[in-house]
Amino acid sequence: MKTPVRIRYQTIEFENVDIHVCTLRDNQQFDDPDDVALNLGISSATWPLFGVIWPSGLVLAHYMATHQTAGKRILEMGCGMALSSLLLNQRHDDITATDYHPEAGFFLERNAQLNNGDAINFRRIDWADETCDLGLFDIIIGSDLLYEDEHIKLVADFIQKHASPACEVILVDPGRGRKNKLTRQMETHGYRYLHEKPANTDYLDKPFKGHVMRFWRDGVQNPPGSPDSTH
Secondary structure (H helix, E strand, O other): OOOOOOEEEEEEEEOOEEEEEEEEOOOOOOOOOOOHHHHOOOOOOOHHHHHOOOHHHHHHHHHHOOOOOOOOEEEEEOOOOOHHHHHHHHOOOEEEEEEOOOOHHHHHHHHHHHOOOOOOEEEEOOOOOOOOOOOOEEEEEEEOOOOOOHHHHHHHHHHHHHEEEEEEEEEEEOOOOOHHHHHHHHHHOOOEEEEEOOOOOOOOOOOOOOEEEEEEOOOOOOOOOOOOOOO
């Protein structure tokens, strides 16, 4: 007999804002009866990874909670449970969430409703798809995107394709050893950068070993806290 997928509900606090999320119970869940995910190259082992909230996703959401986003068009790459998108949606920001997983959009719709928020624009995206017509964005965000070496160029090229001439990019990397390689790719696209440790991670169960990677170019003049020159 097939074991049903188990889910959980949790509330994550951001100062005076509560975000309610329905997620998979843990990363041992699996449900792909029609091989939809398998045909996309998503194995049973990797299938549940989109459906839980990882430390990097929490770090990104807490960072965005105090970041200036008013009037900006924002793209979240590899959103998974899209915690940052849900938070920004509560501020009525113009947010588009993307992920490769076929179930990510379903959970996003459910969680937007759970928070009594507006529907969030979602697109299932393959970073390698050169026909993608998302358009251009002022801010591009993501967390834990660099699983494999092949993702380095894919991420940088995808950002380049969908970044406005004046664009800010905020990525959280948990320490997989690829941030410097991505940074070199981003430099070829004209970005300055800063790698920084998150200021406070008391909301995590364990110390965070990764970095917040910030990139900006052209009309974005040294975002708050940035140095005057590349580090």
